[in-house]
Amino acid sequence: MANAADIGLIMLISIPVLLAIGVPISISMGLGSVLAMATIFTVDKMAITAAQRAFAGINSFSLLAIPFFVLAGIIMTNGGIARRLINFAKAIIGFIPGALVQTNIVANMLFGAISGSGVAAAAAIGGAMGPQEKAEGYAPEFAAAANIASAPAGMLIPPSNTFIIYSLASGGASVAALFVAGYIPGILWGLACIIPALIYARRKGYRSERLSGFGANLKVTIEAFPALLLIVIIVGGIISGIFTPTEASCIAVVYVTILSFVYRTITVQMIPGFLLETAKTTGMIIFMIGVSAIMGWIMAYARIPNIIAESLLGITDSPVLIMIMMNIIMLILGCVMDPTPAILIFAPIFLPIATSLGFDIVHFGVIMVFNFCIGTITPPVGPILFVGCRIANLRIEDVVRSLLPYFMILVVMLLAVTFIPDLSLALPRAFGLVR
Template identity: 35%
Template sequence: MTFIIIGIFIVLLLIGIPISMVLGMITVIYFVLVGDSSLLESTPMRLYSGLENFGLLAIPLFMLTGEIMNEGGITSRLVRFSRVLLGHIRGGLAYVTVVSNMFLASILGSANAQAAMMSKVMVPEMEKEGYTREFSSALTLASSIVAPIIPPSMIFIIYGTLSGTSIGGLFMAGIIPGILYGLAFIALISFLGYKMNFPKSERASFQEIRKNTWNVLPAMLVPFIIIIGILSGIFTATESAAVACLFAFIVGSFFYREFNWRKFPKILISTVINTATVTFLITMANIFGWMIAFEQIPQILVDVMLGISENPFVFLLLVNIALIVIGMFLDGIAALIILIPVLMPLVTAFEIDPIHFGLIVCINLTIGLLTPPVGTGLFIVSSIAEVKIEKLMRATMPFLAVAIVILFVITYWSDAVLFIPKTFGL
């Protein structure tokens, strides 16, 4: 029966049916083939229970926060501040792109949204200063993968919900890996800068630095409120989303006075549509996970893996290789939702910390944004920056290599991931 289900699953994916529909269809087909009517009768309740989780409330709230910050002028001020500080260094705009992405990661939490936004802002600016369009686009795309790593992160929320892992712990665990990625990309830019003779801008005056620093302070408070609030225990990760949303609204409306109330209905509609897409996928994944548990697929995999090796280092190596390949063909969130019910019993069997494993899985699937044939980030940036996909892929290769190296550092240096969560008891 398992092989029949896998075969139908692959066929449905290949003919282009959306992954959420595939998960639901394959589950219903399985229950029909089993011939147990009680399973079909229980399906509606399982669908409902898939959304009965307080942590999922953070998804629409963080999405709404990102939309409000864009409309309220907060995002543009963060980019401008980075440029004033770093623009005068050789390759300054390249550094600005990385640092701006790190700032925005603490607001948006979505690599695709960040790649789209930064492509519109930074690629034309870098091209004006003499960078090639291919390099500018590749750097913008690669830098956007820090968005789901530095908190808040939608992919962490989904992983935490599906695996029962602390979302606050995952948020805090992402800080050091996110910084490591930023520093690694900066080191690569520094190496390429002298090799390719990158340009540099004029140094900003002291008055300009002071003005932009003062101007950006309210915007910088939003991510600090999220992090400090969770670490201090004042509010949970989910509650932090509501606080961030309210504070972003106050900053955009009253400090910067750029928030346009006429666009508010459009923002709400966009948030609702994006939230519905994700939550429907989670709902379908819940009954899919129920089906594979009924078929005892996780237990079969545990037995197979323990038969290959009982060493957790070998298991993590195999997981990394498998996820890099899977990320080439499946969207990150879709892959996460399919794989977590299968992988978590293995995590328990190998006694791996679920927070550490969550970072490994989420970073792996985020790297998939850079890889063909389904790397959505590639297509988004290629379309916006008007770069041929094959040229963008070639320019992205050095960044992809660095991203994979850092992934393996994080995989086998668990203290880098768990230091902050353990320190604060998360």
Template identity: 45%
Template sequence: MEFSGLVLICIFFLLLALNVPISFCIGVSTVAAMLISIDFIPATTTVAQRMVGGLDSFALLAIPLFVLSGLLMGRGGVARKLIECAMALIGMLPGGLALVNVMSCTLFGSISGSAVAATSAIGSFMIPEMEKKGYNREFSTAVTCAASTTGMIIPPSNILIIYAIASGGVSISALFVAGYLPGILLASLLMMVCAVYAMKNGFPTEPALPLKLVAQKVWAAVPSLVLIVIVIGGILGGIFTATEAGAIAVLYSLILAVPVYKEVKLDQLKPLFLKAGEISAIVLLLISASSAMSWMLSYENIPETISNALLTISENPIIILLIINLILILVGAFMDMTPAVLIFTPIFLPIAESLGMSPIHFGVMMVLNLSIGLCSPPVGSVLFVGCSVGNTSIDKLIKPMIPLYLAMFVALMVVTFVPAVSEFLPTLLGLM
């Protein structure tokens, strides 16, 4: 690794430690590294060109569209419909309310594409309800935080789109389909933890509802769930691309939120559009800055250097994958998912491919891994939102989070070392 590569890495982490916004950390460190070998004007011009080039992708249009769709769903009364549906279906099982929490967060997270939105929308209702039934407030909050991360893996997921861009053009359709089984696996393991906790503490089950009422609750939630069918079905059927699916999702969410559920008034649309623009601008700035950094990393052969360093530790693929997962878990605890995916995909994907891992398999593994960081201190955004909604503190959440962390780690290991979990559906549908 040349001196400029060391400068890039050192300045990046120094600025990060000083709490400088991540986009500026990336951009400033990249320019600083280039100044080692060329003058100021050519360096800044090259970085600007790479940043603009990083945004020159039709697939990126899907991000602001799915962000807006998620905001509309979040304000459109979807959360309540999904909670009532989950309660009708599984509320009578051991640990019924906790299971309902997991299922509701999974469904809402996949529809909205936001773990933070799922934590806020579902947690504000489920945490008080669980506490009324005798559940510990901290455990209820921990369940909400952990379950909300499943929406990052189950499509439509913005982070999977970002990974597709960072990986150099992996099929978004294949990634979307690949996320289903790992997401269901993670939700199932979290439910098992909840059931054991409930039986150990003797929590009562919820009364079973009459079949007619169950059918009514499920039917009321169908319009919300249809969004997933429309998006994935349209993409797989070749009716529209992932980007066009984002536009369809916005239109459908708008119809659902305004005239159908009547939860969003016309005068409330402008703030939602502005919020979607704000979130999209942050994400796209990260993508553009990371494009310049990725080029610089490649120019300095840093991915190859790291690959050779890992291979000197061991030639055993199991050991190398465990090391990569450990690094990503530590990264996820200190860095948000989007910059982590943009920065570390170009570094670790070539190593994974040299071990025989497909880009689809690695992408799902990486997103699942970094999802753990969303509910991990010190930077986990979901953890902070959960504490706010649950009116508790992070230090009180650590103990109840431990068995949930364990369940998430088990899911990660299964996804890492059993490729079929990620690749079965894409292969079955001819996407790989």
């Protein structure tokens, strides 16, 4: 029987090798974990233990919220809600230079906040805004970069599947507290994206684009109000204790379905397609959670979290330097991993270190999600980067240069979120969700 160090080494070597030869990350995690487990168990015990760990990992009531929020986002993407949010965003921010791009940024925040998906926001809002921006003479790379950079804001502003995943990985962080904690950082993300877009727009002479008159602004506000009301219903209901996050996800599906039928943008015949797309997306997420649970058991057995914690604490005892190092590690990991597996794998490793330094579990969740949101717009595997480039019909290398100012200001925002706890905790404390 192999010792704990050898077991951890087998897993840590096999997973990168499998990834290098093109095996999908979820399969690589599962195979690497099973290979490590095979060194300590017979085949039958290994199969039973792996199945038990996987089942335990997905046996959580809160995870039922994921398929419903995914379905709500898919219905929204096809339900005409994006256009109404774009018009509302234009009414809010159309007075500043580069109005169409600024509208794109605000609309991404609104759509992402309602759908909980940065990818959906980049596709729906970017797809609708792109032709308008091209017709107005906006540089394609500039417009695409603004769309891509602002889309992850919705992963921080609730409802957010990413926070639900973190709640599971952390072993019990309150989903309601995480949802409320994401508001200020998510808004700061969007505001941060407005700054480089404004500077570029002024330099290039892009004009503002006001809606003509109070009546026009009132009209688009009324049209967007039902969609915006969903945020109030979902978050307000969770905070007040009227329903749980899982129940809120069901309400979101019913609400956006009724709204889309009222708008006459979807038909009954389209619903089976929405359900199939939801099943595919949810299946990938749940499978990832299951294999991550197996991997987490192996890591605990091999004492990998303890070894990493001891290594970091052995370098320095400064909480500031340790948090900066963890942020750097998470930023690098975010470049090569999707947020879901990254959170599932590394939350159990980094969270004990953060809490030992005095960081609140909810605050650290916001830090972790903020880090991995940056990863979604970063090559080589950033999903929002790929979707945004595909929507704009541009090569990634053409857009990355325009993204650099956004990367820099978002890293500054990350440091602010890390070292100013009240940005994350003020609202949860005000609602009595954290101490």
